[in-house]
Amino acid sequence: MKQALTGKQRVSAAFKKTFTDLNPELDRVPAYIFTGACNAKLLGVSVREFLQDHRVFTQAQIAAYQRYQPDIMIMMWDLSMDIEAMGNELRYPEESMSVVVKEFLADKSNLNKLKLPDPHNDGRIPGYLEACAETKKVVTNAPVSGVIAGPWTIAMGLRGASNLILDTKMDPDFVHELMRISTEATKRFTEALHENNIGIGYSEAPASCNLISPEIYRKYVFPYHKELVSYFKEKEIGVGIHICGNANPILEDMVATGASNISIDSGTDLGKAVEVTRGKAVLIGNVPTDCFLAGSRDVMGEAIQKCLGQVLDESGFILAPGCEVPAIAPVDKIAWFMELAAELGSY
Numbered sequence: 001m002k003q004a005l006t007g008k009q010r011v012s013a014a015f016k017k018t019f020t021d022l023n024p025e026l027d028r029v030p031a032y033i034f035t036g037a038c039n040a041k042l043l044g045v046s047v048r049e050f051l052q053d054h055r056v057f058t059q060a061q062i063a064a065y066q067r068y069q070p071d072i073m074i075m076m077w078d079l080s081m082d083i084e085a086m087g088n089e090l091r092y093p094e095e096s097m098s099v100v101v102k103e104f105l106a107d108k109s110n111l112n113k114l115k116l117p118d119p120h121n122d123g124r125i126p127g128y129l130e131a132c133a134e135t136k137k138v139v140t141n142a143p144v145s146g147v148i149a150g151p152w153t154i155a156m157g158l159r160g161a162s163n164l165i166l167d168t169k170m171d172p173d174f175v176h177e178l179m180r181i182s183t184e185a186t187k188r189f190t191e192a193l194h195e196n197n198i199g200i201g202y203s204e205a206p207a208s209c210n211l212i213s214p215e216i217y218r219k220y221v222f223p224y225h226k227e228l229v230s231y232f233k234e235k236e237i238g239v240g241i242h243i244c245g246n247a248n249p250i251l252e253d254m255v256a257t258g259a260s261n262i263s264i265d266s267g268t269d270l271g272k273a274v275e276v277t278r279g280k281a282v283l284i285g286n287v288p289t290d291c292f293l294a295g296s297r298d299v300m301g302e303a304i305q306k307c308l309g310q311v312l313d314e315s316g317f318i319l320a321p322g323c324e325v326p327a328i329a330p331v332d333k334i335a336w337f338m339e340l341a342a343e344l345g346s347y
Helices: 007-019 037-043 047-052 054-068 081-085 108-113 125-138 151-159 161-170 172-194 214-234 248-256 270-277 297-309 331-344
Strands: 073-075 089-091 099-102 144-149 199-203 239-243 261-264 282-287 318-321
Touching: 007 282, 037 047, 037 054, 037 331, 047 054, 054 073, 054 125, 054 331, 073 125, 081 125, 081 144, 081 151, 081 172, 108 172, 125 144, 125 172, 144 151, 144 172, 151 161, 151 172, 151 214, 161 172, 161 214, 172 199, 172 214, 199 214, 214 239, 214 248, 239 248, 239 282, 248 261, 248 270, 261 270, 270 282, 282 297, 297 318, 297 331
Parallel strands: 073 144, 144 199, 199 239, 239 261, 261 282, 282 318
Antiparallel strands: 089 099
């Protein structure tokens, strides 16, 4: 029986398998869970408390690591930190995620008033940075990784989905100018995270082909993704990209950004993603998040087994849910995921 490895060792092995000729031995497939607001249950606090108090967020993430033992500890707060710091007004329901009540760029003439946030001083961003640093002090056997909004997510949050999509047809220069600003905001947040050696993943849910066309992605999103990746690669900082829903038409583009890891949702073909990413990016995904709400342990096991059955050993694959685990997911079902990953993903 192989000796159990740490999360850091399993994740390191996945990257070595992808980017080098090395083929380190693993005890099992690396695995982790996108857990954010659902972790509030572990402390018996509301989602509002979880989102508004970075100390509660820190305690909840540490409790989640201790309860679930993922191979990567994801610091998933919410994706509205940047847009809130840049002028959006939010509402915080007691038991659900924050809601935008006023978009700063609902009137796009406000673009010339838009200011870049200072990650160390503005909004909730300083609290997030502190939470990541404090969690890293406790979680020593697994990488601690930040999840922050990518530039398209920021742009859409500030302008609104319908408006921004219409702008791509009616006012392309405005979209590029906004993307220039949001990319700089993402860059500053990333640099602040790296100061504490926190890993970085960009969540770009609205870049899904369920919402925008591949052409919009290639013209208005891809260039800025590539710029960010190239900028940080020069600094020897690897970043990852996650896109929700259907990313099949843009998988090659995602890989062409040069991102060190690509995270896909259950709406994306895992088999195709394996072929596209092999030797170019670590692939992460893509168990349906429905498994955390409905169905039995066996149903979740079948979903995990289906993923593992499509993955080749040399792909450097990391098993994970396709997206963030829903806030209302029962704790026991979340625990099943890592238990089944250890059982079914063992070599």
